[in-house]
Amino acid sequence: MSDGLYAGIDLGGTKILVLVADERGNVLGSARMPTLATQGPDSVIARIVDAVREAAREAQVDASSLVAAGVSAPGPIDTIEGVITDPPNLPGWHNVPLARILRERLGVAAVLENDANCGAVGEHRYGAGRGYRHMLFVTISTGIGGGIIIDNELYAGTSGAAGEVGHIGVSLDGPACGAGHVGCLEAFASGTAIAARAREMIAAGGLPRTARLAEHDPPLSARTVQMASEQGEAEAGAIITSAGRYFGMGLASLINVFNPQAVVLGGGLLNMGDALLGPAVETARTRSFAQSFVDVRIVEGELGERVAALGAIAVAKGRVATGAA
Ligand SMILES: [Zn+2]
Numbered sequence: 001m002s003d004g005l006y007a008g009i010d011l012g013g014t015k016i017l018v019l020v021a022d023e024r025g026n027v028l029g030s031a032r033m034p035t036l037a038t039q040g041p042d043s044v045i046a047r048i049v050d051a052v053r054e055a056a057r058e059a060q061v062d063a064s065s066l067v068a069a070g071v072s073a074p075g076p077i078d079t080i081e082g083v084i085t086d087p088p089n090l091p092g093w094h095n096v097p098l099a100r101i102l103r104e105r106l107g108v109a110a111v112l113e114n115d116a117n118c119g120a121v122g123e124h125r126y127g128a129g130r131g132y133r134h135m136l137f138v139t140i141s142t143g144i145g146g147g148i149i150i151d152n153e154l155y156a157g158t159s160g161a162a163g164e165v166g167h168i169g170v171s172l173d174g175p176a177c178g179a180g181h182v183g184c185l186e187a188f189a190s191g192t193a194i195a196a197r198a199r200e201m202i203a204a205g206g207l208p209r210t211a212r213l214a215e216h217d218p219p220l221s222a223r224t225v226q227m228a229s230e231q232g233e234a235e236a237g238a239i240i241t242s243a244g245r246y247f248g249m250g251l252a253s254l255i256n257v258f259n260p261q262a263v264v265l266g267g268g269l270l271n272m273g274d275a276l277l278g279p280a281v282e283t284a285r286t287r288s289f290a291q292s293f294v295d296v297r298i299v300e301g302e303l304g305e306r307v308a309a310l311g312a313i314a315v316a317k318g319r320v321a322t323g324a325a
Contacts, residue, residue, distance in 0.1 A: 005061055006316050007052050007069040007108075008309035012115070013037060013089035016044075018051040019309040020059040020066070023317050025126035027306070029058030040092045049105045064107035068325050070316030071098060071110060072118035072308035079160045082112045088178065109325040113154075113315045115308050116163055119301075120147025121154055121318075122311025123264045127302040132261040136254050137301070138165055140247060141267035143178060144186040148258070154315075166190065168250050188246035191222035191269050197239050198225045209233040226272055237275065244276040248283025255288045255296050266301040 005028065010017040012035060020029040031054035033047045048071075056063040074087040082099020084090070102110035113121070120137035123129040129137065135149040144166030148155040156162050166186035167177060175196065177184035187193050198220060202211045210228035214220035229237035251263060269276060285293050303310055319325035 005056075005059060005066050006313040007055065007063070007066050007106075008311070008313035008316070009048055009052065009069060009071045010115070010118075010309040010312065011035065011044075011048065011071055011073045011090075012308075013074065016048055016051050017305065017309050018048070018055040019306060019313065020052075020055040020061070021310065021313055023313075025310050025313065027310075028060075029055040031055040031058070035090075037090045038092075041090075041096045044090075045096075045098070045101055045105075048102070052102075052106060066106070066108045068109040068111065068316040068320050069102055069106060070118075070312030070314075070319075071102070071112045072115045072312040072315075073098070073112055075114040075116075075161075077112050077114050077160065079112055079114070079156070082110065084112065109316075109320060111316050111319045111325045113312060114160070116145035117147040117154055117156065118308045118311030118315060119145075119266055120149055120163070120264075120311065121314045122303055122307040122309075123266070123301045124149045124152070125314040126310050127264070127307065128299045129262055129264045129301075132297075134258065134260040135262045135264060136165075136258060136260050137264045137266065138251065138254070139267035140190060140265065140269040142191045144190050144247075144250070144267075146254075150258075165250060165254060168253050170246055170249050185246060185250040189243045189250065194222040194225050194239055194243050195220050197242075198236070201235065201239070207233065207235055210236050222269060222272075226275070229275065240272060240275050241279050244279030245283045247276065248280040248285075249287060251280060251284040251298070252287030255284060255292050259292045260296055262297045262299060264299055264301050266303075266307055270300055 008019045016033045018031045019027050021027045031051040033051045053063045076085045084096045099110045129135040138146040146165035147163045167184045169183050170185050171183035175187040177187045201207045214224050225236045
């Protein structure tokens, strides 16, 4: 029997990833299940419990001997009460007291935090953000999210809703974001935004190569636009460049407001590489105060798909230490 082990649970819209690790983030067991969110909370929670037990078995401990379980879940979340309130990508979940249910089923303390905040804490404690007192985490995939670390602590805001960097305003008009606001960064720079812009241009008779690729391998996604660009379609490349510039505007706003030591980037769109990050970093540079840009390192995260589960472990450890779990 080893002691001092935690479970980190990444509850995503499509998959559940559970890691069992010590407090330094050394992973001793893992398990993965499909979320199958449409089957509803009871069925998803049963899969979470199974996955925790499986990961604990691999780590050669009983799940009930874990110190605590941390859950990374899509927002909005009541982190104080441990309730998942009404997440858009978990249909049928309304005010599910997940922390209490897991405590009852697993026999260990359980805490909740939103996925982007877990990402921030994960990279800060165990990844590319180690050693930075003031760090921002920005994730860019279908949406844009983030988390704020100030003085080595997660800054969650008054009701836990801080860090919504995808909703930095970059325009008075334009497309609406998922929350229905107009002009948010996420509606100009995310994977969803790139695909939406391509669809518009195809409807207007443009982007023939992107259109062909999408027809051959639907649905049209940011990846389709990226492939068309790599095959030489200049207008597809221009969409990615534009998204990168908007992303850089968002980064500059964050750098100017927070003067951080590091901005750690995560998310699937990073596989676009320089096509996206080149214009992003250049725009961030030209729009940041000179000293703030000298102060900041813009780096890619190191934890990949484990970031949220590892962050959830760090969150659980922190709340146990302060008596909040
Ligand atoms: Zn918004």
